[in-house]
Amino acid sequence: xxxxxxxxxxxxxxxxxxxxxxxxxxxxxxxxxxxxxxxxxxxxxxxxxxxxxxxxxxxxxxxxxxxxxxxxxxxxxxxxxxxxxxxx
Numbered sequence: 001x002x003x004x005x006x007x008x009x010x011x012x013x014x015x016x017x018x019x020x021x022x023x024x025x026x027x028x029x030x031x032x033x034x035x036x037x038x039x040x041x042x043x044x045x046x047x048x049x050x051x052x053x054x055x056x057x058x059x060x061x062x063x064x065x066x067x068x069x070x071x072x073x074x075x076x077x078x079x080x081x082x083x084x085x086x087x088x
Contacts, residue, residue, distance in 0.1 A: 002059040005037070007084040008068065010051040010077050017076045019049045026053055029070045033058055056088065 010026075012019055019041050027036045037054040044050055053071065057063045064082070072080045 003088040004057055004059045004064070005084075005086055005088055006055050006057065006064060006067070006082060008053045008055070008071060009081045009083050010053060010071060010074070011079045011081075012049065012051070013076050013078045015047040019051050022051055022074055022076055025074050026051075026071065029074055030055060031063065031066050031070060034063065034067050052083070059087065 010022060012022060023039050023041070026039060030036060034055050034057045037056055039054070040052045042050050042052055055067060057067065064085070068080050068082065071077065
């Protein structure tokens with residue numbers, strides 16, 4: 001079994017959403033065995049910001065989907081998208 005690095009992009013529900021508050025909740029929301037390697041706030045346009053979340057996980061079935069679902073359940077998150085995925 002290998003390890004996989006995944007980059008997620010979380011989009012907030014609106015311009016007024018506190019992206020830093022979402023960022024603080026990310027580490028406690030991911031499933032067991034998933035390590036958050038880092039986060040970064042990126043400007044999109046007209047005051048809208050996204051949150052990039054880099055994680056490392058085992059290459060086992062269902063872990064990617066469960067992580068994506070856990071991030072999507074965070075309050076004030078509109079959508080979650082996998083931006084990059086690669087074996088380590």
